Amino acid sequence: MLRRVITGQKRLVATSTILSAAHQGGEALVPILIGVIIDEAVGGGTLVDLIIWIAVLGAAFLVLSTSFQYGTRTGELAVERAAHALRLELTTRILHPRGSAGPGRLPGALVNVATGDAQRVGMVALAVPLGLAALGGVVIGAVALLRMSVPLGLLVLIGAPMLLLAAHRLGRPLQRRSESEQEHAAQAAGVAADLVAGLRVLKGIGAERPAARRYRRVSRDSLTATQRAATAKSWHDSTLLGLTGVFLAVVALVGGRLAATQQITVGELVAAVGLAQFLLGPLALVAWANGELAQARASAGRITAVLSEPPGLPAGDQDLSLPVRGHVRLTGIAADGLTGLDLDIAPGELLAIVTPDQSVATTLTELFGRTRDPVTGTVELDGRPLSTLDPQAVRAAVLVAEHDADLFEGTLLDNVTLDRAAGDVVRQALVASTVDEVARTGPIGERGRALSGGQRQRVALARSLAAGPPVLVLHDPTTAVDAVTEQRIATGIRDLRHGRTTVLVTTSPSLLSVADRVVFLASGTVRAAGTHAELVRDDEEYQSVVLS
Template sequence: MGVSGPSGRNVLGRAIRGQRRDVALGSFLGAGHQAGEALVPVLIGLVIDQAVAASDTGALLRWLAVLAVVYVGLSFSFRFGARAGERAAEQAGHALRLELVRRVLDPRGGAENGRLPGALTIIATEDAKRVGAVNMALMSGMSALAGLLVGAVVLLRISVPLGLIVLLGTPVLLWLGHLLSKPLERRSEAEQERAAHASGVAADLITGLRVLKGIGAESAAVARYRHTSRASLTATLRAARAESWQSGMVLALTGGFIAVVALVGGRLAAQGDISLGQLVSAVGLALFLLGPLEVFSWVNAELAQGRASAARIAGVLAAPPAVTGGDLPLPRPVRGEVRLRGVSHGGLREVDLDVAPGEMLGVAATDPADAAALLRCLSRQADPDTGVVELDGVTMCDLDPADLRMAVLVAEHDADLFEGTLHGNVGAAAPGSADPARAMAAAGADEIARTLPEGGDTAVSERGRSLSGGQRQRVALARALAADRPVLVVHDPTTAVDAVTESRIAAGLREIRRGRTTILVTTSPALLAVADRVVLLDDGRVVDEAPHAELVRRHAAYRTAVLT
């Protein structure tokens, strides 16, 4: 998926084609309903002419029976037709949500670039729903068109001028409605963009609520959200004004059109060209036509909003990947040798690094941005600007990102927990039926389980907010250890725990990862002390490497980064 991905029109077309059977069924049944509705005033006119005017009780009963049959038929047609249309709308929206989730979770990444998580949520929910609803609108429009055609044919049989007015006037009304929907389409797209941004800002602020309270930045956060929310409200009001203006104008045009039909029908009746029953039928049909024409107004608004939402969905689906995918298989078995040759990315400059299979390497960076850049390269969230990263002699760029992450796990400092149980979080990535108890003990998460009311089966709230910062860190580290990858990269996994717990975790980490390649990107003295050797990154370059104690003794920059 790249820059040549689908356009908004493609997204809309696929959403409709994928549900064509339900749309066709719903349109057919809806057409039956509308045809039945159109026949009701015709039958009433026949009752007047053939039963009431002639005082024929038998004819009256027969036509009333026919009316009852028509009402039963149009009732069932509406019920099952609407069911088919709703099913098409929901299934199309569901399919789009799945497609968006697959794109967001694609190992090559890129879909999230330039978008807050809340914005992606709005696109995957509200925009997908609006595009799916186009199926219902399409079905309703085709049903309304069938009703118009039936009404026009009946009017032609009653009077050619009346039928021609309907047949010639309807396309003009549809064209005007389409023109009037253009401002609504533009403003609807702006409304969704602003709403998505406001949702993203809100999610961002809620996620960092503890930090905001800690630094006393609540007022600044409130001001930021107030500004964003006000912009969203302004866009929503503009879209609402555009929708009301469009609906009002279409309704006025429709009312004028119906008035012309009624006026011509009345003049024909006054001249004796049509009977009383036919006049009643003509007036009844004119009133009936108001319904289908109002449906067309609604359909135009739905299509305008659907097109705007489809364009936003297409923007996510067509987002270029952050990294390209290779086709070489993973080395078998994965020994865990990692090499960086001339890697430059972000603040990193010509970094050369060798990690032997089974080695525990510490990496201390004087600038946190350099550590983040290294993690992006090792996890293939981004490829180096220059240089290569290799796994067992194979360039990572030549490996499929999904396969690579089965061999190399990068555990970020701010990794989130999921809603579920404590054991469920730790064992989420564990291979097979592996027991996570050893990983929990190594990460110190077993202590957390002992303090909770239901132990490891205690429920964990969304993002692990029911746990403290240190508890979340230990559970996230236990999850990374339980995955048992050949290469594990951990980033500052103990910043929120006390010194005694940190020392225990360091020893447990050393023991459980024995014989497995482990890279500790941290400035924690306790963790660096258990590493086989430590590499110092200063100003984006590797400036020294030695055991922790040796670097403390001989390098001032290392002492500053690690001991202060």
């Protein structure tokens, strides 16, 4: 995965590596040049020497500045492009017609994979060039030092990494502490957000003061944790500061003695001290790149897990013969909660299915839309088993409208037309779902949250009706609608769907009373069938399920 990211952006990554290396080289040159200017100009050179060397310094700055600008930009561009490509790949996988990326994954976790993990994996495209360039900077510094003096060079080259290693060691317990601190901080933020989310409830029961006290408690706990962590971090940083100071003192000692015995010049001593300080920079950058790679590896694992998850359903290769008549037949179905269910739905029939068990209702709708295949038995459409058909083709013929279907951001009309339904069809659908009463233009907010629950349900219903599929399966479409409106909707559905197969999975009497036939399922199979009125009259258990 990581290699793919690099090769996918190889030109940008290569450019960024070269430019970043030039930047590091320039940064390394600055202390060296300061030393040279001290030696050649300040310590007894002429004005011309000074001008020449200042010009060289200027050239070094020009190189480091330009290469930094373009190196960083190309690197960041590579990161963004790689993350973008991953996001799209993940989106495609998650929306795959043959099933989502594993049943155990919650939407929130998948979104995290598509945003956070994709970005972290993309970071490889910056971490690699910067890491390589930093190594280059270390080499340049090393060569410069070794050319001045072998012992001084070795001292710096061994001492600096050891210093960073010590930093790493010292940092590990700190990291653990900072994690627990973050947990506490997140908890405080979580409690605050939770209280705000429940603000109406709190105000309704007058629990403002107890709620404030509860938040204060959590906030104080969080404060204790953060202060403890901050103290640890302060001492960690200072210890490093101290160690760096001692390291510089040792370099000064060795360099000073070498200079005093004329083995190196004063300028070289200055350069050596400067380089010892400078080298900590690229070395830390190497460590950073290493850390990013480790994080990216973990993220890449999560992305690969999603992408490589096999689709939940086998593909089907057969086509449906068009036009679809809408004859649906279930034979000997055994699946969750169903034990040998047989059911024949005639083309154009308005059938209602009543089951006291919500999980059975869900199983049924999943079977109709082929988001799952039955363990035994077959679901057929116009005589063809659904399991032999491409799920995408099944859904073009059978639209399953789940009761918790989502609306999407945009206007109400956008949600109903979906860029494909014709104007008069949409109008009829809106009327049938009684959506004409709610504002049609204007944004409905993220997931339609600007609408009330009842309004959302009616818009979703209008969307299904406007799609006008040969077979429409509606699961509890009116649970949040008042009785009078529900009655109108029931009539609307019946009239609009006249002549096209429609299945209502519901326990609502208003809807049941418009169905041609009602099938009452109990203990996994058909217990009774007939009209709503007949069943109410004859079946006490039916009565208790649908009436209240």
